[in-house]
Amino acid sequence: MYAQASAKIELSSYPPHQSPAPVFEGATTQPVSFFPAGAEIYAQGEKAGALYQVEFGAVRIYRLLADGRRQISAFHLAGETFGFEADTTHHFFAEAINATGVRVFRTPSGMDMSRQLLPLALKGLTRAQEHLLVLGRQNAIERVAAFLVEMSERQGGLRQVELPMSRIDIGDYLGLTIETVSRVFTRLKEKGVIRLLSLRSIEILKRDALLAMGE
Amino acid sequence: MYAQASAKIELSSYPPHQSPAPVFEGATTQPVSFFPAGAEIYAQGEKAGALYQVEFGAVRIYRLLADGRRQISAFHLAGETFGFEADTTHHFFAEAINATGVRVFRTPSGMDMSRQLLPLALKGLTRAQEHLLVLGRQNAIERVAAFLVEMSERQGGLRQVELPMSRIDIGDYLGLTIETVSRVFTRLKEKGVIRLLSLRSIEILKRDALLAMGE
């Protein structure tokens, strides 16, 4: 199983545009933990304290309503860090979307990580606030367009974009149903804006059109 | 004009449950700046660098789409701090909602404020992510209920809640139109959940019902 994981590292971990993962000074570095698709990394209510860095694969961060409605607040791809919280408790769930390797940094209590964490927290804050604009004020096609642009940019701005997550995940990230996401993909395909290479891989044919839609 | 401002301080600045405003170590404290209703505190694209603390009044943080659609990502009430950014540029607009006093802290370049800023950034991040759940997955009545609960809790959990902002602001915060906000207020009134003391002041009659709606 671990051999499979290492193979994946070669294949799809750090994209060329991205610098290798920084290491956290002062933190105890642990070996890479492997999570199969759908596995929980931490749960809401659990005690927080560690930092997590995606080595390969992808992670979804989400919250649930009592009746099961789910909102994914963020996806984290290879090289990105997550898991820091305002207090000692996790306010969200974190799950591996696919087979995922995560490096865990345990921060010794008393150690001050604020200098390293602040830029990450601020980046996350800006991203969340931009996402608020999408959910609050954009319609279905604009939301999907914004999502595709975001994923493209996070993968180096290439024409070909990998979508490691399912349509359900995309819907729960954009505040839409799976059916609506699917219909929008079809409309974008018909308009010649994108092309589906496979279910989880699209090619952007008209970047300008996509940018104009997502603002 | 400034006399009027000081009068307001007595009236409505720090609620009893809230500790007095902390001061930022190492930052240059400036006198309180006064902003009349609707005045811009900073604009998107401007150079950032200062921290702002609300002395009295209220502030809205928002972003605009090209066609004028607006999403308010946060309201800041007396005692709260805003204005920190991931890079040196403001990504949002900040405006006074009412006559507002703001204390500006200029941080000397080279000074490391991360230890003081990280808790604020993390708090903001958690709040933004919770807001994502509301915008992405809750309907109009649930959104308004969640908003009223949030405002109540931020004002000490009292029955009477002051809403310093207009219906338009509430709509742009919740991703709804002003008409929908108004209709929901009416429905909550008819159900006996709230009572309107005035346009900008409500009384919560059935807190449990409100909590159940907003989750």
Place this chain on the structure above:
DNA sequence: CGTGGTGTTGATTACTTTCAAGATGTGTGG
């Protein structure tokens, strides 16, 4: 080569927005 999970498409329903008119409130000047 089935089989269950995931995705697509169609028809209908439900909710929110839009458009429109009227009511209420606030601030100003007489």
Place this chain on the structure above:
DNA sequence: CCACACATCTTGAAAGTAATCAACACCACG
């Protein structure tokens, strides 16, 4: 202190968008 005027808020009717319900297609896995 009252009256007018403008802004804000409320309410109603019609339209539009996304959700829901349902059936089928596709893909990956054992």
